[in-house]
Amino acid sequence: MPSKVEKWKDEVYGNEIREHLMEFAEKGWDAIPEDEHDAWFERFKWWGLYHQRSGQESYFMMRIGTPNGVIKPGQLEVIGEIAKEYATGPVDNPEFGEAYCDWTTRQSIQLHWIKLEDIPEIFEKLEAVGLGTQQACGDSWRNIVGCPVAGKDKHEHVDAWPVAEDLHETFKGNDDYSNLPRKWKVAIAGCDEGCGQGDINDLAFEPAEKDGELGFNVRIGGGLSRKEPRLARDIDVWVPPEQAADVAHGMSSLFRDYGDREDRFNARIKFLMDEWGPEKMRSVLQEEYVDFELPTAGEDMRDQYSYNTGSQDGHNDHVGIHEQKDGNYYIGLNVLVGRMGADDVLELAELADEYGSGEVRLTQRQNIIVTDVPEENLDEFTSEPLLENYSPDPSPFMRGSIACTGTEYCSLSIVETKNRQVRYARWLKDNVELPEDHKDFHIHLSGCTASCAQPQIADVSLRGMKTRKDGEPVEALDIGLGGGLGDDPRFADWVEMRVPADEVPGAIKNLVNNFEDAREGGETFRDFVEDRDEETLAEMVEPEETDYHDPYMHNTKMTWYPYAEDDDMQSSPAPTDGSGEPLPSDD
Amino acid sequence: MTTDVHQLDDGAWISVNDSREVNVSDLWLLARSDFCGCETTDFLAEGFVKVGVDYPDIQARIAGQCIACGESGVTDWLTVGRVVDPNSGEFYGVDHESVHFPEKRTRLAHPEK
Ligand code: HEM
Ligand code: SF4
Ligand SMILES: [Zn+2]
Numbered sequence: 001m002p003s004k005v006e007k008w009k010d011e012v013y014g015n016e017i018r019e020h021l022m023e024f025a026e027k028g029w030d031a032i033p034e035d036e037h038d039a040w041f042e043r044f045k046w047w048g049l050y051h052q053r054s055g056q057e058s059y060f061m062m063r064i065g066t067p068n069g070v071i072k073p074g075q076l077e078v079i080g081e082i083a084k085e086y087a088t089g090p091v092d093n094p095e096f097g098e099a100y101c102d103w104t105t106r107q108s109i110q111l112h113w114i115k116l117e118d119i120p121e122i123f124e125k126l127e128a129v130g131l132g133t134q135q136a137c138g139d140s141w142r143n144i145v146g147c148p149v150a151g152k153d154k155h156e157h158v159d160a161w162p163v164a165e166d167l168h169e170t171f172k173g174n175d176d177y178s179n180l181p182r183k184w185k186v187a188i189a190g191c192d193e194g195c196g197q198g199d200i201n202d203l204a205f206e207p208a209e210k211d212g213e214l215g216f217n218v219r220i221g222g223g224l225s226r227k228e229p230r231l232a233r234d235i236d237v238w239v240p241p242e243q244a245a246d247v248a249h250g251m252s253s254l255f256r257d258y259g260d261r262e263d264r265f266n267a268r269i270k271f272l273m274d275e276w277g278p279e280k281m282r283s284v285l286q287e288e289y290v291d292f293e294l295p296t297a298g299e300d301m302r303d304q305y306s307y308n309t310g311s312q313d314g315h316n317d318h319v320g321i322h323e324q325k326d327g328n329y330y331i332g333l334n335v336l337v338g339r340m341g342a343d344d345v346l347e348l349a350e351l352a353d354e355y356g357s358g359e360v361r362l363t364q365r366q367n368i369i370v371t372d373v374p375e376e377n378l379d380e381f382t383s384e385p386l387l388e389n390y391s392p393d394p395s396p397f398m399r400g401s402i403a404c405t406g407t408e409y410c411s412l413s414i415v416e417t418k419n420r421q422v423r424y425a426r427w428l429k430d431n432v433e434l435p436e437d438h439k440d441f442h443i444h445l446s447g448c449t450a451s452c453a454q455p456q457i458a459d460v461s462l463r464g465m466k467t468r469k470d471g472e473p474v475e476a477l478d479i480g481l482g483g484g485l486g487d488d489p490r491f492a493d494w495v496e497m498r499v500p501a502d503e504v505p506g507a508i509k510n511l512v513n514n515f516e517d518a519r520e521g522g523e524t525f526r527d528f529v530e531d532r533d534e535e536t537l538a539e540m541v542e543p544e545e546t547d548y549h550d551p552y553m554h555n556t557k558m559t560w561y562p563y564a565e566d567d568d569m570q571s572s573p574a575p576t577d578g579s580g581e582p583l584p585s586d587d
Numbered sequence: 588m589t590t591d592v593h594q595l596d597d598g599a600w601i602s603v604n605d606s607r608e609v610n611v612s613d614l615w616l617l618a619r620s621d622f623c624g625c626e627t628t629d630f631l632a633e634g635f636v637k638v639g640v641d642y643p644d645i646q647a648r649i650a651g652q653c654i655a656c657g658e659s660g661v662t663d664w665l666t667v668g669r670v671v672d673p674n675s676g677e678f679y680g681v682d683h684e685s686v687h688f689p690e691k692r693t694r695l696a697h698p699e700k
Contacts, residue, residue: 004593037594037605054600054607155588225597226634263596265636407612411599414612414633448611449633452595466631467654473614497657535646557612 014178048133055560069107071357093283117578181259210298221273282481310526338366482529
């Protein structure tokens with residue numbers, strides 16, 4: 001029996017949702033029939049709107065998909081203005097203030113506290129500069145990710161940006177692919193650093209050479225969610241850039257037709273890959289979905305990959321000052337946990353205009369890159385006061401931190417994430433010394449097993465849990481070690497479970513010290529973990545209370561908003577009308 | 588009116604008649620269950636896998652973990668609340684902090700994934 005969500009999708013889905021959305025927005029929150037809430041909120045995702053968690057009814061998260069993270073000249077200013085005007089809630093965030101943008105791990109943008117009534121205005125402003133929210137969530141082609149410096153970088157062999165843009169144009173709003181069994185995540189990269197993160201996407205195009213021609217090898221079925229992480233598997237197919245779209249058509253049609261529509265937990269293509277294996281995947285693609293002979297895989301560049309390999313060289317997270325192939329520079333700025341205040345966004349938009357071309361790009365490590373800066377502007381740009389907070393040369397603990405949305409807004413979350421990770425990073429910066437030769441050290445915090453912060457591919461992986469401390473339930477984290485990408489990608493080993501959140505910084509401090517003492521020669525952290533068994537590693541993680549203080553131990557999910565002075569669920573003002581005034585609630 | 592129950596957002600919560608009623612991240616005390624070796628399982632709900640109605644009970648099978656011993660898995664059917672009067676559709680949640688007894692079998696009027 002098809003799932004309930006499938007039934008709703010059969011009734012109304014894809015582009016046509018928009019007219020209903022606009023009509024509801026026009027009439028106001030109350031116009032959505034009470035017995036159709038679930039169906040409409042499920043559908044609104046397709047237009048980038050995700051109803052926020054319990055206690056925050058009538059407020060939406062809005063996701064804007066920027067393919068390959070490219071924010072063209074003029075767009076950042078509009079994003080900042082929209083955040084400032086519309087993304088404000090009843091209570092400020094103590095770290096980030098009243099309005100902010102989240103740069104996400106899939107090179108997208110998230111705004112929170114969006115009111116239904118404001119959506120027509122927001123869409124108009126976004127669309128006027130070529131931005132949009134279409135298919136940013138929901139069962140469809142999601143934002144396409146890739147090397148954030150595609151077209152600029154010296155390590156590039158194929159310029160993947162025009163291909164990514166072409167895929168985006170072809171598959172956004174395309175009715176043939178608007179109703180897939182589940183989300184469909186695509187990565188494409190043409191550089192030899194491996195920063196497309198193809199291994200954790202449903203469909204990955206990776207640079208490869210065949211008979212002297214440059215194109216892409218195809219991998220299928222990666223993803224991290226639900227304690228079922230999978231690396232994408234090689235299906236032994238190579239495509240030239242001009243045929244990438246044909247293979248993408250074929251693969252997403254295959255997924256549309258064969259993906260599981262009865263059980264959403266089993267719907268992602270990684271599970272079909274489990275069932276079929278790469279040979280069958282290839283032959284079904286060949287026989288039923290493409291009308292030309294698929295070439296076998298070409299020679300890839302995976303042995304040159306440096307991105308997130310733990311090797312401590314290569315341009316890794318793109319933070320810092322790097323020369324482009326046209327002689328200009330790109331400057332990767334660290335944005336701690338990916339969240340940037342709206343005023344700062346507006347200021348950065350001005351600076352990007354003044355010193356560069358006005359273009360900026362988002363990375364899959366929640367950072368932002370200002371591109372096209374001529375050499376003569378570098379000194380002046382890097383001495384701008386804004387760059388003290390968004391540094392091109394931050395502490396490894398600041399630059400390595402990634403955190404998901406967590407209990408602040410997300411229904412699935414178990415623990416508070418972003419504000420906690422900000423406090424962790426500051427404490428670690430002040431209290432822990434990494435070995436001299438370790439400039440990159442990734443700590444990813446996800447509030448639950450959905451793994452939006454990609455914890456499994458970090459040096460230190462943190463995942464939301466609970467435990468009891470003196471009998472009382474408190475927020476806790478599972479700790480995993482040694483994950484990363486590269487030629488030999490590896491998911492973290494979960495070695496220490498249910499550590500009270502206030503003992504995690506102490507645990508990381510002890511771990512780093514134990515690593516420093518026990519490492520052999522120039523052994524990297526990643527190799528160190530790979531060469532030791534779980535038991536040995538678990539002993540090196542010694543959870544400990546320190547002077548680190550955690551204000552979020554108290555089961556933040558049970559609050560309506562974790563940082564409200566009166567955070568009791570019953571004190572929530574939601575649902576509210578278009579101007580934020582409380583409406584009588586239905587229960 | 589029939590009672591409409593489903594899990595949404597990948598098992599994040601249970602909807603009863605289009606109202607969000609039961610959420611993940613709560614702790615449930617489970618007794619006489621074979622979920623783990625503990626006498627009472629101190630169960631963290633991480634995702635609703637299946638939901639159903641066994642009038643007047645609203646039931647669910649929940650994915651999660653015992654935070655005392657670390658055993659993880661999916662529970663048997665648990666009553667998470669009641670809709671006593673299907674006409675009003677009003678939902679009365681159980682107190683998840685009191686002790687619960689998961690059942691092996693249940694007659695489900697409307698089983699749903
Ligand atoms: C309101 C709820 C949620 C919020 C706020 C949220 C937030 C995010 C963010 C910020 C990202 C990275 C950005 C992007 O996709 O463009 C992300 C990615 C992701 N989300 Fe969520 N998410 C939510 C619900 C879920 C749920 C229900 C799942 C369940 C499967 C999920 C699974 C993932 C995964 C697996 C990734 C990325 C990791 C990968 O590439 O495999 N998220 N989410
Ligand atoms: S990892 Fe879990 S808690 Fe974090 S945003 Fe994703 S779904 Fe929410
Ligand atoms: Zn137990």
